[in-house]
Amino acid sequence: MDRGYVALxxxxxxxxxxxxxxxxxxxxRWLFESLSETYLPLLRVFARLEADRIPxxxxxxxxxxxxxxxxxxxxxxxxxxxxxxxxxLAEREVARCADDAAFRPLAAMYHELYTKNRExxxxxxxxxxxxxxxxxxxxxxxxxxxxxxTNAFMPxxxxxxxxxxxxxxxxxxxxxxxxxxxxxxxxxxxxxxYPGVEEPLSAYGLQYxxxxxxxxxxxxxxxxxxxxxxxxxxxxxxxxIRDVAATDAVWSETNGFPADPVYRDFYRDIGFDLPLDxxxxxxxxxQIRTFTGFKYWAITGPGDRKVPxxxxxxxxxxxxxxxxxxxxxxxxxxxxxxxxGGREPLMVAPYDAELFGHWWxxxxxxxxxxxxxxxxxxxxxxxxxxxxxxxxPENFExxxxxxxxxDGGYGGVWLEKSNDWIYxxxxxxxxxxxxxxxxxxxxxxxxxxxxxxxxREVLLAQASDWPFLLRxxxxxxxxxxxxEDAVTNFNRIYEMLCANTVGTEWLTRLEKRNNxxxxxxxxxxxxxx
Amino acid sequence: MNxxxxxxxxxxxxxxxxxxxxxxxxxxxxxxxxxEALLEAFEEDSExxxxxxxxxVHIEEKKYSxxxxxxxxxxxxxxxxxxxxxxxxxxxxxxxxxxWAFVFWDVKDDAFDELRAxxxxxxxxxxxxxxxxxxxxxxxxxxxxxGEDDDRWYxxxxxxxxxxxxxxxxxxxxxSRLLAHSAVVRTPRAxxxxxxxxxxxxAATLATLSGLASLEIAPAPEHHPSRILGGFxx
Numbered sequence: 001m002d003r004g005y006v007a008l009x010x011x012x013x014x015x016x017x018x019x020x021x022x023x024x025x026x027x028x029r030w031l032f033e034s035l036s037e038t039y040l041p042l043l044r045v046f047a048r049l050e051a052d053r054i055p056x057x058x059x060x061x062x063x064x065x066x067x068x069x070x071x072x073x074x075x076x077x078x079x080x081x082x083x084x085x086x087x088x089l090a091e092r093e094v095a096r097c098a099d100d101a102a103f104r105p106l107a108a109m110y111h112e113l114y115t116k117n118r119e120x121x122x123x124x125x126x127x128x129x130x131x132x133x134x135x136x137x138x139x140x141x142x143x144x145x146x147x148x149x150t151n152a153f154m155p156x157x158x159x160x161x162x163x164x165x166x167x168x169x170x171x172x173x174x175x176x177x178x179x180x181x182x183x184x185x186x187x188x189x190x191x192x193x194y195p196g197v198e199e200p201l202s203a204y205g206l207q208y209x210x211x212x213x214x215x216x217x218x219x220x221x222x223x224x225x226x227x228x229x230x231x232x233x234x235x236x237x238x239x240x241i242r243d244v245a246a247t248d249a250v251w252s253e254t255n256g257f258p259a260d261p262v263y264r265d266f267y268r269d270i271g272f273d274l275p276l277d278x279x280x281x282x283x284x285x286x287q288i289r290t291f292t293g294f295k296y297w298a299i300t301g302p303g304d305r306k307v308p309x310x311x312x313x314x315x316x317x318x319x320x321x322x323x324x325x326x327x328x329x330x331x332x333x334x335x336x337x338x339x340x341g342g343r344e345p346l347m348v349a350p351y352d353a354e355l356f357g358h359w360w361x362x363x364x365x366x367x368x369x370x371x372x373x374x375x376x377x378x379x380x381x382x383x384x385x386x387x388x389x390x391x392x393p394e395n396f397e398x399x400x401x402x403x404x405x406x407d408g409g410y411g412g413v414w415l416e417k418s419n420d421w422i423y424x425x426x427x428x429x430x431x432x433x434x435x436x437x438x439x440x441x442x443x444x445x446x447x448x449x450x451x452x453x454x455x456r457e458v459l460l461a462q463a464s465d466w467p468f469l470l471r472x473x474x475x476x477x478x479x480x481x482x483x484e485d486a487v488t489n490f491n492r493i494y495e496m497l498c499a500n501t502v503g504t505e506w507l508t509r510l511e512k513r514n515n516x517x518x519x520x521x522x523x524x525x526x527x528x529x
Numbered sequence: 530m531n532x533x534x535x536x537x538x539x540x541x542x543x544x545x546x547x548x549x550x551x552x553x554x555x556x557x558x559x560x561x562x563x564x565e566a567l568l569e570a571f572e573e574d575s576e577x578x579x580x581x582x583x584x585x586v587h588i589e590e591k592k593y594s595x596x597x598x599x600x601x602x603x604x605x606x607x608x609x610x611x612x613x614x615x616x617x618x619x620x621x622x623x624x625x626x627x628x629w630a631f632v633f634w635d636v637k638d639d640a641f642d643e644l645r646a647x648x649x650x651x652x653x654x655x656x657x658x659x660x661x662x663x664x665x666x667x668x669x670x671x672x673x674x675x676g677e678d679d680d681r682w683y684x685x686x687x688x689x690x691x692x693x694x695x696x697x698x699x700x701x702x703x704x705s706r707l708l709a710h711s712a713v714v715r716t717p718r719a720x721x722x723x724x725x726x727x728x729x730x731x732a733a734t735l736a737t738l739s740g741l742a743s744l745e746i747a748p749a750p751e752h753h754p755s756r757i758l759g760g761f762x763x
Contacts, residue, residue: 030593156623159712194717214744217736222723222748226735244740336738339731402624402717409744410626410717420681421613423623424633428615472590484611491611 004333005346005383006374007240008367009210010353011187012039013063013151015465015482016516020074026284027478031069032082033293035129038357039070040117041364043125043132046141049371056371057382060133060353061145061187064174065463067130068516071178076127083121086114086293089282093270093294102308106296109311130178137179143384145185146175146206149517152462153414155194155402156423161528162437163430163462164197168204169524170459170517177519184208184386189464190414191215191242191350194402198237208238208385210350215403216241224396228336228345230389231398239400240385245332246349249325250360257321258360261299264309266359268297295361318362322369330379346388419467425487429458430525432494437525440497449511450502451522454493456514458525461486489514535564543567614680620655620697620709627689627719633681634697636708641677649702653677657684660692660713672698690718721748 014034019025049056069075090111097103125132136142148154149170157163168186175183186206188197193211201209213227216239223231227241250256257263271283271292280286297306298314329347336345356363374380383391406413415423433454443451461483469479489510496502535543543563547554552566620634632655636644644650658670675682686693693716697709725733725748736748 027593159714213740214746217739217741217744217746218718218721220718220722222721222728222732222736224728224732224735226732226737226739228735228739241739244743332738336735339734339738341731402715408626411624412626412629415623415625415631420631420633423621423631424614424635425611427621469593472593474590474593487611 003344003379003381004329004337005344005381005388006246006329007059007346007348007383007385007388008057008370009059009061009145009187009240009348009350009385010356011061011063011147011350012066012353013061013147013189014066014069014354015151015463016065016068016460016514018069018072018075018513018515020513024078024284026288026290027475028075028078029082029290031066031075032079033291034354034358035079035121036083036086036114036117036293037361038354038364039129040120041113041357042353042367043120043129044116045364045368046136049368050141052372054371054375055382057141057143057384057387058367059143059145059185059385061147061185062130062133062178063147063151063187063189064149064171065151065516067174067178070129072515073127080118080122080127083114083118085282087111087118089292089294090114092278103296105311106309107294110294134179143185143386144175144179144183145187145385146171146183147187148189149174150459150463151189151465152459153190153192153404153411153464153467154188154197155192155404155411156415157430157462158194158196160427160430160434161200162434162525163458164200165203165528166455166459166524167462168200168206170520172204172206173519174517190468191403191405192411192414192464193239193400193404195220195399198233198235198239198399202235202237206237208240208389210242210348210385211239211400212403212405212409213242213244214409215239215400216398218401218403219398220401221398223398225340225343225345226336228340228347229343229392230346230395231400232395233399234397238389238395240346240348240388242350242405243332243347246325246329246347247351249328250349250351257325257366258355258363259299260317260321261301262310262313262317263299264295264314264361265297265299265306266295266361268295268306270294270296314362315365318365318369319373322366322373325370326374326377326380330377333380343392346383348385413471414464414467416471418473419470422461422467422470422483425483426458426461429461429487429490432490433458433522433525434527436494436497437522438527441523441526446502446504446507447497448522450493450497450507452520453507453511453514454490454497455520455522455525456517457486457490457493459517459520460514461490535567618697618709620695620711622684622693622695622711622714624686624693624714624716625683627716628685630684630686630693630695630714630716631681632684632695632711634675634709635680636697640708644699644701644706647701649704651700651702653679653708654698654700654705655682655684656696656698657686658694658696659688660694674700686716689716689720691716719746720750721746724749724751726751 014030017027093107094111097107137144148167152167154164172183182205184207186201186209188209191212193215216223216227219231227243230238230240232238269291271279271290282292283290296309298309300306333345356367374382403409404411436451440451466479466483469475540560547567552570554563554566614635616637617635618637618640623631625631652674654672654674656670656672659668692713694713695711696707698705698707
């Protein structure tokens with residue numbers, strides 16, 4: 001074996017949460033926390049690697065909903081306001097912990113983090129995070145991918161080719177608007193693949209995706225290179241295969257690197273630990289306890305007794321974990337290469353981007369160290385999926401099976417007793433949207449606006465995040481309301497169109513609130529023949 | 530979830546939470562015992578989830594930062610505020626995994642009234658029809674009687690990698706009336722498409738190195754027997 005290849009694939013996604021009718025909104029914090037703990041820290045990692053001329057490459061899928069929120073001026077301003085409050089809290093924490101030798105440096109660490117975030121976001125990037133990603137895309141460092149328009153779990157909608165096409169088309173159009181070129185890679189939300197989806201993906205010019213190991217191994221016929229090389233569908237669409245060992249090293253909640261006792265604990269947060277009198281101004285509506293991001297304890301071990309977090313110790317452990325990751329990949333590649341007839345093995349390691357930094361606080365440092373140490377080895381090389389595909393155009397022909405990366409490996413996370421009620425409504429919306437698109441194929445002006453808004457509501461209702469949250473019991477009533485709002489809005493539009501009356505004031509308000517996909521074309525829902 | 534967060538909830542919310550978690554607690558139990566039972570249930574739930582094998586979605590939960598509203602949310606199993614049906618006669622089926630499909634249906638009010646007025650009407654039932662018949666598997670159908678108030682069921686399907694459709698019928702004496710017909714769905718495979726004998730040694734080794742054992746995937750057997758459930762009409 002000359003060398004093994006590793007492709008690091010990050011999926012950056014958050015559901016569309018934008019509530020202009022409220023001065024602040026709890027779930028908008030998901031974006032603010034991800035910006036503060038993942039996206040901005042990762043951009044700093046990229047900048048340092050560039051400055052030190054370290055070769056680095058990765059794939060990054062940016063979901064259209066996240067892309068829309070990152071580009072939204074209202075959310076950008078709210079983020080700056082939120083950062084202001086975080087810095088104020090950090091200042092108070094620095095004062096509160098002044099006499100505490102263990103916590104003083106941690107309070108200072110958070111003060112530095114939020115101050116740096118404000119400086120980078122407001123000054124360095126002028127709020128344009130998408131532009132910052134585009135910079136590395138154009139340099140060839142990041143191979144950007146798109147994803148389902150609203151993160152729909154596609155296998156559930158396989159009987160509705162119009163809905164699948166809408167998820168893909170809206171994503172491709174958004175990507176072009178943001179990055180000025182067409183995407184070649186498509187992240188299947190939740191790695192939810194089904195045989196046949198390669199056809200609409202190819203029809204929109206997409207060339208590759210990543211599938212679960214289970215999906216590939218159950219593919220027809222069985223892949224001859226296991227997960228160590230992608231497979232090509234008969235239409236030429238390429239499916240890269242998730243590597244179990246590489247992903248488990250990071251994913252496993254119990255044995256993965258992030259579970260190491262010296263790393264920062266995710267759950268203990270001053271938002272729940274300090275008196276409301278003190279923490280009130282920094283939690284929701286001054287009274288609902290939430291995570292603040294100020295976490296002072298190390299994981300330590302099971303139970304509530306924790307030791308204070310030691311950032312220097314954690315930093316040393318990051319190096320150990322990177323060395324372990326690289327060593328294991330070299331061994332894995334050597335074992336596989338002996339059976340690959342001269343082809344060099346590829347290990348694809350896909351992860352949710354937000355977990356680097358947000359959940360695993362040391363995650364961005366792990367990525368930085370990974371590239372720095374890999375630079376010194378000849379046995380492994382990082383590649384992007386596009387780059388690998390160009391160098392290896394011939395692959396074994398196989399069609400992966402319907403699978404996902406959820407519990408059980410199929411659709412059980414998004415279709416179970418807590419969330420199955422959703423599909424009666426969403427299927428009906430899709431059928432009615434198709435009916436509307438057939439009845440009104442050539443509309444313009446106000447009626448076109450109405451139809452486009454109806455199409456947006458259908459897409460928003462398809463988001464897999466809501467059934468996911470209903471199952472997880474997190475933000476359940478919020479998730480339920482997102483579905484109900486989309487159903488209600490759509491049905492109102494449907495009735496308005498059937499009665500030939502349009503409430504322009506209501507429509508304008510709705511367009512302003514759910515302002516995602518400005519270039520959507522409702523005709524994508526016309527029946528596929 | 531910890532004791533402090535549970536202590537912040539009202540006793541009604543604690544009982545609602547216990548109901549939601551499937552705990553059958555005596556009424557008017559002292560608060561401290563309710564909290565204790567909930568903590569135990571959460572601990573068990575957490576262990577089960579950790580043991581369930583695929584961590585990806587558990588990790589994904591972390592990006593949705595929590596608030597104490599999560600517990601309050603969990604205690605409020607509010608009915609959706611939207612109409613629950615569309616007054617149409619329809620049946621849909623969604624394949625969930627190799628063994629289970631979700632079926633939901635409705636019967637238009639007028640049609641249902643007409644059925645109920647017919648003295649021969651006895652019940653509604655679903656007929657599950659296996660469509661595609663790969664080598665070694667058997668075609669057939671089976672029926673499931675459903676209640677008049679039911680509108681969804683999870684159905685166990687006998688064969689992985691097969692296509693099915695579901696018909697909704699009304700039973701009228703010795704006759705059946707077809708009310709609605711679903712699209713065809715295919716259950717995904719649980720076994721590899723090829724048997725080990727069909728793979729060469731290198732391919733079999735690479736499949737193993739890819740995590741076949743940890744994913745609990747078995748190769749297709751040499752002669753794939755049909756798995757037939759009782760009640761399946763041959």
